[in-house]
Amino acid sequence: MSSLYDVSCFAAGLAGNIFALALFLSPVPTFKRVVKAKSTERFDGLPYLLSLLNCCICLWYGLPWVSDGGRALVATVNGTGALFQLAYISLFVFYADSRRTRLKIVGLLVLEAFVFAVIAHASIAFLDQPARQLFVGIVSMASLISMFASPLAVMGLVIRTECVEFMPFYLSLSTFLMSASFAMYGLLLRDFFIYLPNVIGVILGAMQLVLDAYYSRKWKGGEPSAPLLA
Numbered sequence: 561m562s563s564l565y566d567v568s569c570f571a572a573g574l575a576g577n578i579f580a581l582a583l584f585l586s587p588v589p590t591f592k593r594v595v596k597a598k599s600t601e602r603f604d605g606l607p608y609l610l611s612l613l614n615c616c617i618c619l620w621y622g623l624p625w626v627s628d629g630g631r632a633l634v635a636t637v638n639g640t641g642a643l644f645q646l647a648y649i650s651l652f653v654f655y656a657d658s659r660r661t662r663l664k665i666v667g668l669l670v671l672e673a674f675v676f677a678v679i680a681h682a683s684i685a686f687l688d689q690p691a692r693q694l695f696v697g698i699v700s701m702a703s704l705i706s707m708f709a710s711p712l713a714v715m716g717l718v719i720r721t722e723c724v725e726f727m728p729f730y731l732s733l734s735t736f737l738m739s740a741s742f743a744m745y746g747l748l749l750r751d752f753f754i755y756l757p758n759v760i761g762v763i764l765g766a767m768q769l770v771l772d773a774y775y776s777r778k779w780k781g782g783e784p785s786a787p788l789l790a
Contacts, residue, residue, distance in 0.1 A: 569748045573633030576741035580637045582734040584644040591648060594655050605652040605665045607710075609672055612645035614638075614703045616676045621700040621753065626683065627693050633745065634754065697753030704757035708739070708764050715771060724775045732772055736765030 587608070594600055615638040620626055622635030649669060656662040679699060683692045711727070718727050739761030746755025 565748070569745060570633070572741050572745040572748060573637075576738050576745055577633060577637045577640070579734050579738035579741060580641065582730065583738060584641050586728075586731055586734075587648055591651050594651060598655055599657055600652055600655050600661070601657075603652070605649060605656075605661075606668070608645050608648045608652065609665070609668050611707070612642055612649065612669075613672050613676060614707050615641040615645060617679065617696070617703050618700045620676075620680055620683075621693075621696045625689075625692075626696050627751075628689065631749070631751070631754070634742075701753045701757050705760055708735075708757060708761040711735075711764065711768060715768060718771050718775055722775055724772050727768060727772060729769075729772050729776075732765060732768035735761060736769060739765050 590603060594603065619635055619638035619642060622631040622633075622638060624630030627634075649665065653662050653665050656665065679696070683696050687695055711732075714727050718724055739758045743755050743758035743762055746752070746758060
């Protein structure tokens with residue numbers, strides 16, 4: 561029974577890692593355009609900075625000196641995600657259109673590193689293991705929920721324009737499948753800080769898929785009701 565439990569935990573976490581990879585790769589077309597144009601144009605670097613901070617906090621939570629026994633598959637997915645975000649931020653800084661934009665992104669990156677260092681140091685220096693897991697778990701859960709909630713504005717845009725061009729189907733599907741996998745992983749581990757934000761991610765991912773199914777049929781039936789974003 562213990563062996564089946566271990567296999568189930570590993571399978572759920574591994575599936576979450578695989579589906580998360582699709583999310584991490586989603587900005588690749590954007591940065592192909594940036595490299596080709598040698599300009600960041602009107603793209604915003606802030607989402608990649610926020611994603612990097614989220615990955616670092618969740619990576620910290622997955623390490624064995626924070627979580628009791630460690631959460632290896634949480635650490636691997638967020639370590640991978642952090643590397644992707646660093647690569648995207650590096651390209652953004654390199655191809656930034658102005659020195660001011662470049663300095664702004666670098667400054668925010670330094671601030672982000674400082675915030676993470678404070679969280680990591682405080683959790684190690686001032687808290688014992690149970691309190692450390694509780695503190696970092698709360699911070700990581702809040703960070704994850706904010707990341708999952710970020711598509712709400714896009715969902716509102718889809719409803720207003722009745723156009724699904726703003727919400728790529730494969731991103732919605734990847735979010736749903738990744739969240740479902742990690743929700744199961746968290747439930748099997750009885751880890752509230754993993755399963756709660758991912759249950760919210762499942763709900764929001766399902767809402768995106770429902771909107772896609774409804775408005776894609778409506779959109780295909782006629783012309784888009786609003787011009788596409790440039």
